[in-house]
Structures are given as C-alpha cells and as structure tokens.
Amino acid sequence: MFIAANWKMNLNKKKIQEFITDLENFEFDDGVKACIFPSFIFIDYLYSLISDKSISLGSQNCHFEKNGAFTGDISPYSLKECGCEYVILGHSERRAQYNEDNNFIKKCAYSAIDAGLKPIICVGESIEIRNSGNAINFIKSQLDECLPENCKDIYIAYEPMWSIGTGIIPSINQIEEIHSIIKIQAIKKNIGTTKVLYGGSVKPDNAEKIMSIDNVDGTLIGGASLNVKDFLAIYCSAVKQIKVIS
Ligand code: PEP
Numbered sequence: 001m002f003i004a005a006n007w008k009m010n011l012n013k014k015k016i017q018e019f020i021t022d023l024e025n026f027e028f029d030d031g032v033k034a035c036i037f038p039s040f041i042f043i044d045y046l047y048s049l050i051s052d053k054s055i056s057l058g059s060q061n062c063h064f065e066k067n068g069a070f071t072g073d074i075s076p077y078s079l080k081e082c083g084c085e086y087v088i089l090g091h092s093e094r095r096a097q098y099n100e101d102n103n104f105i106k107k108c109a110y111s112a113i114d115a116g117l118k119p120i121i122c123v124g125e126s127i128e129i130r131n132s133g134n135a136i137n138f139i140k141s142q143l144d145e146c147l148p149e150n151c152k153d154i155y156i157a158y159e160p161m162w163s164i165g166t167g168i169i170p171s172i173n174q175i176e177e178i179h180s181i182i183k184i185q186a187i188k189k190n191i192g193t194t195k196v197l198y199g200g201s202v203k204p205d206n207a208e209k210i211m212s213i214d215n216v217d218g219t220l221i222g223g224a225s226l227n228v229k230d231f232l233a234i235y236c237s238a239v240k241q242i243k244v245i246s
Pocket of ligand 1: 163164
C-alpha cells in the first residue's frame with residue numbers, strides 16, 4: 001500500500017517542522033509506504049527533517065527537459081538530487097490551470113523515469129463526463145495518450161475531478177471498475193508493475209472502505225494530509241487493510 005500526501009501550495013516551514021515532530025514516535029509499517037509531496041521550495045528542508053525516518057519524499061510536478069531555458073520550471077534530475085523518489089504528473093489542477101496535456105505528461109513521465117524517479121500519473125473525469133456516461137472511454141483515452149510504454153513500474157492515481165476537495169466520493173463499484181480498467185490499460189502498454197491509487201476526498205472515516213476495494217493499492221490525499229492526525233489515521237487504515245489481506 002502507498003499513502004501519498006499532496007500538500008499542494010500549503011504549510012510553511014514552522015508548520016512542516018511541527019508536522020514532522022508530531023510523527024516522532026510513530027512506527028511506520030514496512031508494508032505501507034508513506035510519501036510526502038511538499039511545495040518545491042521546501043523539498044530540501046523536508047528532506048533534512050525526514051532523512052532518519054521511514055517516509056519518502058516526492059515532488060508535485062516536474063518538467064520534461066533535463067535542463068535549459070525553462071524559467072520557473074524544475075528538472076526531474078534536480079528533484080532526484082534533492083532526495084525525491086516520486087513525482088506526481090498530470091494532476092487535474094495542472095491540467096486545468098496550466099493546460100498540461102497528455103502529450104506533455106507522457107514526456108515528463110519518460111524524463112522522470114530517466115532521472116530515476118517513479119511517476120504517479122493522475123487521470124480522472126469531470127462531472128459532465130461522468131454524468132454523460134463517458135467516464136470509461138475518457139479514462140481509457142487519457143491513459144492511451146499519457147502513459148509511457150515498456151517501463152518497469154509506475155503509479156497511476158484515479159482522481160475524479162468531481163471528488164477532489166468536494167467531500168463527494170464515487171461508489172465502490174465506480175472505483176473498482178475504473179481501477180481494473182487502469183490495470184488492463186497498463187498491461188497493454190507493457191508496463192511491468194502498476195499500482196493504482198485512489199484520490200479525491202479521502203478522509204479518516206472513508207479510508208478503510210476505499211482501501212478494501214479490489215485494485216486499490218493506496219490513496220493520494222490532498223486536504224486531509226495537512227493534518228497529522230488525519231494523515232496517520234488514513235495511514236493506519238492502510239496498515240489494517242494489509243493485515244486483513246495477509
Ligand atoms: C488531490 O487534489 O489530489 C486530492 C485528492 O485532494 P483532496 O483529498 O483534498 O480531495
């Protein structure tokens with residue numbers, strides 16, 4: 001299981017330090033990886049705080065070029081150098097606010113893999129697409145256009161846009177259906193191992209149910225990851241789930 005905390009453009013240095021201090025005596029489980037995605041500027045700082053802990057570090061985005069004249073962008077190689085292991089690509093906020101398209105996301109994924117990062121590629125439909133009955137076709141075409149081919153292992157986050165930050169979550173059947181389609185599409189792209197995370201309004205009171213669904217390999221958490229108690233409660237739901245399975 002994988003629990004990703006996407007802090008977006010939140011938390012200052014003091015709050016980050018408090019968050020990590022609050023984790024001081026928490027025992028992470030070998031079967032559940034926790035990874036935090038702070039804003040770019042605090043990647044180095046967070047790395048210095050977690051270097052002796054079982055927490056991984058990731059970035060919320062990267063550029064596809066190794067270096068060059070790309071003002072304001074960050075190379076995946078720089079992220080690797082700063083201790084990142086993972087990078088989120090194609091988050092719906094990036095797609096909507098910065099016009100990042102599937103082609104751009106695919107190029108970033110190849111580049112991230114070259115740099116030694118594991119990409120977490122986000123896909124998800126809008127409420128209009130869901131209501132028109134076209135969610136499956138939409139997700140399939142997103143995957144077809146943005147997934148890299150023949151890579152060893154990859155993470156894909158199913159994040160329905162209508163669920164992000166709204167408190168509304170899809171039904172168990174809807175999550176199960178999309179996650180199994182994602183796994184099939186990844187096999188068609190000859191990807192070695194694919195882990196599929198669910199993202200969208202994951203909270204302590206729904207985490208256990210979500211993580212018990214077939215083909216849910218973890219969660220990508222936004223709002224609830226900013227509060228250490230909520231984050232750890234969700235993490236503990238994942239640990240409970242792996243104990244049920246084994
Ligand atoms: C997200 O933005 O990736 C997300 C899942 O947000 P939230 O958990 O707040 O819905």
